[in-house]
Amino acid sequence: MSVNEAESKMDAIKLTDEPAQGATQVEGAKPTGKPAKKEKERKDQKSAAKQKGSNQSNAPKKKMGDTELIGITCKKSEDLAEWYQQVIVKGEMLEFYDVPGCYIYQPGSYRIWEFIQDFFNERIRKMEVENCYFPLFITEANLQREKDHIEGFAAEVAWVTEGGKNKLEKRIAVRPTSETAMYSFYSKKIRSHRDLPLKLNQWNNVVRWEFKHPMPFIRSREFLWQEGHTAHLTEAEAGKEVLEILDHYAAIYEDLLAVPVVKGRKTVNEQFPGAHYTTTIEGFIPAVGRGIQAATSHCLGQHFAKMFDIRVEDPNQEVKEGEKRNKLLVWQNSWGFTTRSIGVMILIHGDDKGLVIPPRVANKQVVIVPVGINVKTTDADRQKLYDEVDAMSRTLKSAGVRVACDYREGYSPGYKFNDWEMKGVPLRLEFGPKDSANGVVTTSRRDQEGGAKDTIPIPDLATAVPALLEKIQADMFKKASDEYAAHRKIVRDWADFVPTLNEKNVVIAPHCTGGECEDEIKKDSSGQIEGQEVDVRAPSMGAKSLCIPAEQPEELQEGAKCVNPKCGKEAKMWVMFGRSY
Structure with missing residues (x-):
């Protein structure tokens, strides 16, 4: 199987709702998932099933996921999609459900999520963040209050149109994220600067009705996460928290999951809809040479405060008797970490025998x-x-x-x-x-x-x-960190950009940080440009900006140009680009 075929399959992974079962193969013996004394009974059943199948011309072909196929029966390097499916099911991390794109978290994976919860809760409580819970359902009117924000989720919102036997007069959204669900409450709760900072976090589920083929943990229609939402008096206070949370997220990956990440800031093109700016930690999947967004911490600025009228009187304003203080919009943050982290851990550490859990x-x-x-x-x-x-x-x-x-x-x-x-x-x-x-x-x-x-x-x-x-x-x-470091390549010339990507790397290149230029790079690195030398085994997807690394590899030389030869502008920062999930 070519790299192109393997990665295309990973992009369009379609997982059967018939999970594989059993134990892995043993050198010198083949475990069946049953004691040896049951072997004859198993063979008789298999023979009967085969005979039955011979009379059904349209019967589906047996494949991975059928119960008589045991163990991890393919190599990670040869068929990553099939390997991943087998590992998460046979390793008892996940089970399939009758709603496509939704999955059962078995104790093996949910325990990991509990460790993450414990780790993170301990740290945010020291920051005086309190846990709470907001409803799953959001009115359409509330969701639509912030058009720019919801535009990023519009195609993925699931709607409830009936309740019992009755049609609803107004449909209700199942939360894709909770900004609009929470901020009406913030407007009521925050009456004075003495109510600040307000720091709330919730551990919940969200639904984003992806119409692409789902990939368990990595991209599913329902997933688990925490979402923190805070309000502050000043931009400086908000900015301090954004980076503190990002450090905690990096610690979850590195200290708990043994997964290295790169901390940085998203470009304007890639930042969260409605955010003032977005910080991120970016991981890397060596098996396919792709980056993956691991978690994000956003400074929302005053955008939502304006929409939801979250204001306080300026406590630092000097006023004369009888004068009223000016009203200030609060500064808001939001930050989230999801069960995608479990999939990243599996993809990085797993081997041909199955899971490798830190x-x-x-x-x-x-x-x-x-x-x-x-x-x-x-x-x-x-x-x-x-x-x-x-x-x-x-x-x-x-x-x-x-x-x-x-x-x-x-x-x-x-x-x-x-x-x-x-x-x-x-x-x-x-x-x-x-x-x-x-x-x-x-x-x-x-x-x-x-x-x-x-x-x-x-x-x-x-x-x-x-x-x-x-x-x-x-x-x-250390093993994962060394591998990630070896696949982060500095590229100064466009001629080296695509070939370096094709060698399963992410690239760090001088860039102008302009949005149109980013779009051009994504198009021109897709392998579809006439005259561009591209590895025929490379995936067709282009490279997008992953982040502006917080630790820049070196100081840009004076007059250094953007890596995109069509741009011609001076480079402002080193930006990490890569093909990405």
């Missing part, structure tokens, strides 16, 4: 698998081994480690190893009679090829395992 967000950080048990093992010896495993589990739990013990009967150790690897558990501990005799447990790291096996003395478990988990976390971040 220890800090893993539902189970360690799995203990008893080994060396066979038909000759006595019940007493088996119980002794299990008792030792239980004791180790209690020791680790007391040390704050999240542990699972795999006592499943009818499955080989190899089956269990691969099953837990597919689910991305960071560390496996193997314990058998020989380990017991030597007073050690054998370790196998999920993040390293071949498992990176070692041993830990049993008395050291309470300190050695947490330390090893932190080592895994740090190593995962």
Whole structure:
């Protein structure tokens, strides 16, 4: 499969509502998702289904997603779309639902979201942000109060037109975002400068009825997020918070998810509709060489304050007796972080065996698998081994480690190893009679090829395992960070722009920051321009501006021109461009 074909498939990913099930393949044995004694029954069922299918000329062809196909059966490098589908379903992160574009978050993924909530709540509470909740439904009149803002969501708004058996006199929108839902309340709540700052955040769901093919976590019709909305007396106060929130977002990715990001500011073309300016963190998916917007923090300025009449008297104005103070529009911010982060984490860390979950967000950080048990093992010896495993589990739990013990009967150790690897558990501990005799447990790291096996003395478990988990976390971040850095290329000349993109990179180039110039770059980097040398395997999509990096790679030379040869203007900033989700 060519790069072009693979990426086109990723763009138009259509995921079946028939999820794949089972465990991954084991070297020397093929696990079926059922004990060996059920194999004959499974084959009989498969044979019957095949016979039935032979009588149905229009029966769909069996494909990934059918239950008899087990494990991760394709390579990440060969078919990313199919690999991603299998990994999220077989790794028990997500299940399909009967409404296309909506998904069931299984405990494995929802636990990650809970860790993110805990991490972020702790930090915003120190900023005196309070959590709240606003309704899911927004009146059409309220939604339409801010035309420029809603224009960015208009094609994706879902509308309710009936309630029970009755048609509604006026349709009601399902929130795509909550600015218009919340700011009427802000207008009532804020009566004086003493009511400022007002800082509210809500953890909720939103609906954006995408008509493109959805991609779980990355682009779905319903997703989970937090949205913070704050009001301040001055622009300086608002601007300080915008950057503080952006730092917290970057910390979620880097400290929890082991995913590197680039902090920056969106160009005017790419900023949030209705915003004064937008700051962003931008990630990168090496498998396709594309950037991905990871989270945004916006200074809304006074635009919404004017629309919703959110004003206070100027507390700093000197007035004579009997005079009234001038009314000031407040300065507002909004900022949001979504479950897209889980998909980004999966795409970056996952491998051909399945998920690779960073220890800090893993539902189970360690799995203990008893080994060396066979038909000759006595019940007493088996119980002794299990008792030792239980004791180790209690020791680790007391040390704050999240542990699972795999006592499943009818499955080989190899089956269990691969099953837990597919689910991305960071560390496996193997314990058998020989380990017991030597007073050690054998370790196998999920993040390293071949498992990176070692041993830990049993008395050291309470300190050695947490330390090893932190080592895994740090190593995962370093690996991903090094890869992202290697794919951020400085480009000074347009002749190198498209070829560099085609090598699965993002480019940092001198740019005038003009909107029309950006549009031209996006068109001219799409591979559709006559005479432009473009890799035939490259995707047809053009490169858009991802951000103006906060850390500029170097000072622009005096008189440096915009990278776009048709522009001719002087460059103002280094801008990061890339093909993007």
